[in-house]
Amino acid sequence: MTLHIDHDICLKEPNCPAALSCSTQALFYDPSDEKLFFNADRCNGCGLCVQKCAYRALSLFETTADLKAYLKKINEVRNDFQTKLEALLRLK
Numbered sequence: 001m002t003l004h005i006d007h008d009i010c011l012k013e014p015n016c017p018a019a020l021s022c023s024t025q026a027l028f029y030d031p032s033d034e035k036l037f038f039n040a041d042r043c044n045g046c047g048l049c050v051q052k053c054a055y056r057a058l059s060l061f062e063t064t065a066d067l068k069a070y071l072k073k074i075n076e077v078r079n080d081f082q083t084k085l086e087a088l089l090r091l092k
C-alpha cells in the first residue's frame with residue numbers, strides 16, 4: 001500500500017487525528033519538518049487514517065502505479081481548469 005499526503009491541504013497539526021489513529025505508526029508527524037510522513041513498510045492498509053482526515057488530504061493506493069495514475073489525472077484536471085479560467089478571464 002502507498003499513501004498520498006496532499007501537503008497543500010494538510011493542516012500539519014502535531015495532534016493530527018489521522019496520524020494518532022495509525023496503530024502501526026506508518027503515518028506520523030515529524031516535529032523537525034513540521035509535517036506528516038508515511039512509511040509504506042509499516043502500513044497494513046487498514047484505511048483508518050483516510051477516514052480520520054476531515055480535510056481529505058490522504059489517499060490510499062494499492063500500488064505506486066495506481067498513485068502515479070491518480071497524480072497524473074489530478075494534474076490534467078488542474079491544468080484544464082487553469083486553461084479554462086485563463087480563457088474566461090481574457091474575455092472580460
Ligand code: SF4
Pocket residue numbers: 003021022023024025026027042043044045046047048049050060
Ligand atoms: S492505512 Fe492504516 S496502517 Fe496505513 S498509514 Fe493509514 S492508519 Fe496507518
